[in-house]
Amino acid sequence: MIIRSLKVTNFRNYDKVNITLGSKMNIFIGNNASGKTNILESIAILGLTKSFRNGLDCDVIKFNKKKAVIEGRILNNKQIKDLKIEFFEKEKNIYVNSKKIKKYAEYISNLNVVIFTPVDLDIIKGSPSIRRNLLNVTLSQISYSYLVTYNEYNKILKTRNEYLKILYTNGIADKTYLDVLTDKLVEKASVIYQARYNYLTKINTYISGIYNNITSDDKIIRIEYKPNIIINSYELKNLKNALVNVYKKNYKRELQAGMTLFGPHRDDFCFYIGNDTDMKIYASEGQQKCAVLAYKLSSIPIFKENNGTNPVLLLDDIFSELDLNKRNKLLKYVNEDIQSIITTTDLKNISKNNLKNAVVFKVDNGKLERS
Ligand SMILES: Nc1ncnc2c1ncn2[C@@H]1O[C@H](COP(=O)(O)OP(=O)(O)OP(=O)(O)O)[C@@H](O)[C@H]1O
Ligand SMILES: [Mg+2]
Incomplete structure (x- = not known):
């Protein structure tokens, strides 16, 4: 399965983001605290309804706002599904194709995700x-x-x-x-x-x-x-x-x-x-x-x-602690028939060949730009 597009509103340090993702590798590159993990987190939540970060559901709502929304269009076996999760201070609502879903178990297989974050x-x-x-x-x-x-x-x-x-x-x-x-x-x-x-x-x-x-x-x-x-x-x-x-x-x-x-x-x-x-x-x-x-x-x-179907692979900050050879080997491995979302502070010494299928997004203080 792949995520065609992602929209977040008042989520963490983002006001409004609406992006079309590549069907293979997507790299989010930016400085510390720019919002890379936040984007990856929004996708993880869309898959699992819960964050990998500790804390309350409502922590994802942008400071001083009342409601955060994550929306994604998922393509799976030629079928399109629109997923949406809304966060309020005390509740969250989950929708598939605009229909409200009450039970976690009824929602969970709509977007399969495999996540790697530094916490792991x-x-x-x-x-x-x-x-x-x-x-x-x-x-x-x-x-x-x-x-x-x-x-x-x-x-x-x-x-x-x-x-x-x-x-x-x-x-x-x-x-x-x-x-x-x-x-x-x-x-x-x-x-x-x-x-x-x-x-x-x-x-x-x-x-x-x-x-x-x-x-x-x-x-x-x-x-x-x-x-x-x-x-x-x-x-x-x-x-x-x-x-x-x-x-x-x-x-x-x-x-x-x-x-x-x-x-x-x-x-x-x-x-x-x-x-x-x-x-x-x-x-x-x-x-x-x-x-x-x-x-x-x-x-x-x-x-x-x-x-x-393959899950979507989310790799947060994967390059730290890996030497150059391993970074390239890992990217080469991931460069297969799978959609991946990768965050990193830099792409220094990453071989061009490993990036040939990649869509790169620049992240800068809560702003995203496809480059
Ligand atoms: N609810 C929120 N409202 C507004 N800003 C928030 C909220 N939650 C987190 N932030 C801010 O979002 C910013 C970006 O966080 P994020 O974890 O995405 O950074 P990052 O780009 O992954 O950085 P690093 O390279 O250090 O991992 C942080 O400055 C954080 O304080
Ligand atoms: Mg991070």
């Missing part, structure tokens, strides 16, 4: 919740049923946690209701485990090739899925049995903790390089950046396989 450098060394969030964002775009199951899982989890607390403080409460909740939770949990395992297994078939392509290395990069229960097989039946047994065995522990201690909400995964070297402990900044980039780029063929 925390993926390898940061907390497990960052990595779980990453899995959820991608899997929700790839599979509607994953998104629905994940939402249901969270609802049941919340109820189960509340009930564990009630059971603990009120010893005579009925345990059979907990068993009902556990059965429901196990049903959803096993589907999530399986989807995440299958996804990471696929990522592993691509990640080393892409990493080595960018770095000119010859290394094996491997992702290892690390659920907090022992799983011998990812068949649904086996997953359910494993979970049921864990909950049975740990009933007293969970009761005392007043919460569900096992399940996909405690998942993690790790990056390894070469012969099982944990990247969390040993990887350099550049190695981390390339591994995370390779991880993100590995999701592109999986999008294509599942959704029949």
Whole structure:
């Protein structure tokens, strides 16, 4: 899919912008604080309804204004869709072809995005919740049923946690209701485990090739899925049995903790390089950046396989920490049959050949100019 045009109104440091994007590479070039990440952010929000930046939805509204709007025209398999998101101080409205959409799940596949921003450098060394969030964002775009199951899982989890607390403080409460909740939770949990395992297994078939392509290395990069229960097989039946047994065995522990201690909400995964070297402990900044980039780029063929179309690739400030050779290799890699939005402060020493399909926009203090 590609974004034909983008319009933002009172968004961050922009008053009004209306641009036609190139169907291949789009480069936004400008000084620090000129508005490059803001443009990329507007596209990310159009895809996911939420920003990758921390803070409130209404933070995107330009200072002293009441309403921000992001609009985009998306072309996917010869079909055009007009997406629009309006932000007010206390609410946001989402529209597809002028029709208001109430549920996030009904909106989410209209614009698939794969995003890399400098914050993603925390993926390898940061907390497990960052990595779980990453899995959820991608899997929700790839599979509607994953998104629905994940939402249901969270609802049941919340109820189960509340009930564990009630059971603990009120010893005579009925345990059979907990068993009902556990059965429901196990049903959803096993589907999530399986989807995440299958996804990471696929990522592993691509990640080393892409990493080595960018770095000119010859290394094996491997992702290892690390659920907090022992799983011998990812068949649904086996997953359910494993979970049921864990909950049975740990009933007293969970009761005392007043919460569900096992399940996909405690998942993690790790990056390894070469012969099982944990990247969390040993990887350099550049190695981390390339591994995370390779991880993100590995999701592109999986999008294509599942959704029949490439996502739009958003790369914020990709050149910092990369030496010249890697910058050119990365651009060469991205220069394929995919629309990309790239931000950078300069294009020094970038080979002309890598820019031949590129549309370049100059960003200057909230103004955009196609050059
Ligand atoms: N709600 C808002 N209203 C007005 N201006 C805002 C708002 N939110 C952020 N800004 C401003 O937008 C400007 C541009 O931010 P942006 O992150 O896009 O810069 P950038 O070009 O990516 O810079 P860098 O190269 O340093 O990453 C900043 O000066 C910031 O203060
Ligand atoms: Mg920026």
